[in-house]
Amino acid sequence: AQTVTQSQPEMSVQEAETVTLSCTYDTSESDYYLFWYKQPPSRQMILVIRQEAYKQQNATENRFSVNFQKAAKSFSLKISDSQLGDAAMYFCAYRSTSTSGTYKYIFGTGTRLKVLA
Amino acid sequence: EAGVVQSPRYKIIEKKQPVAFWCNPISGHNTLYWYRQNLGQGPELLIRYENEEAVDDSQLPKDRFSAERLKGVDSTLKIQPAELGDSAVYLCASSLGMVRAGETQYFGPGTRLLVL
Numbered sequence: 740a741q742t743v744t745q746s747q748p749e750m751s752v753q754e755a756e757t758v759t760l761s762c763t764y765d766t767s768e769s770d771y772y773l774f775w776y777k778q779p780p781s782r783q784m785i786l787v788i789r790q791e792a793y794k795q796q797n798a799t800e801n802r803f804s805v806n807f808q809k810a811a812k813s814f815s816l817k818i819s820d821s822q823l824g825d826a827a828m829y830f831c832a833y834r835s836t837s838t839s840g841t842y843k844y845i846f847g848t849g850t851r852l853k854v855l856a
Numbered sequence: 857e858a859g860v861v862q863s864p865r866y867k868i869i870e871k872k873q874p875v876a877f878w879c880n881p882i883s884g885h886n887t888l889y890w891y892r893q894n895l896g897q898g899p900e901l902l903i904r905y906e907n908e909e910a911v912d913d914s915q916l917p918k919d920r921f922s923a924e925r926l927k928g929v930d931s932t933l934k935i936q937p938a939e940l941g942d943s944a945v946y947l948c949a950s951s952l953g954m955v956r957a958g959e960t961q962y963f964g965p966g967t968r969l970l971v972l
Contacts, residue, residue, distance in 0.1 A: 782945065783859070784899075784963040830898045846898025
């Protein structure tokens with residue numbers, strides 16, 4: 740069974756600094772998608788970044804980038820130039836590539852990021 | 857463009873009572889998801905709709921939970937009777953469709969349920 744593990748319940752970063760959030764997963768599939776979602780205190784979850792497992796190049800979205808290590812089953816999120824608005828819960832998620840029927844969409848337990856002014 | 861709308865935002869009920877949650881997805885989104893998020897945990901998928909068809913309800917506790925999506929637009933999730941362990945945030949999300957497995961899900965603000 741697929742699992743997603745976020746081993747850091749809470750992280751802190753100074754404003755303008757860089758922080759890395761960790762995520763590991765377990766799967767026997769060779770093709771899948773990985774996501775990072777952000778959930779601010781208002782609880783509306785939004786997609787931060789996505790990675791397709793068959794792509795070797797790490798995804799980037801402005802200040803957000805990932806370090807995808809497929810062999811190690813690791814998918815960390817790096818936030819550069821941290822801003823106060825980055826403070827939120829961050830969830831790592833896994834999705835298999837099956838487009839029909841039952842598939843797995845699994846979220847980790849989350850990492851709470853605090854940004855210090 | 858309006859986002860995913862959910863109501864109510866908060867609900868407090870006594871155990872054994874029924875409760876219903878409503879979701880209006882983004883216009884044009886064929887896929888609708890219901891998740892349950894327990895305190896300190898990530899969301900867990902309960903059911904997924906493609907238009908009006910429930911294509912994945914394997915994680916839905918069918919003895920007390922039910923859902924419907926009439927006309928392939930709005931959806932209602934019901935619990936009857938509610939138990940103490942049902943206290944959680946119920947999230948609705950929608951996406952354009954399952955053409956691409958990695959497509960973006962858009963989440964609503966959730967309904968926070970407290971069962972006393």
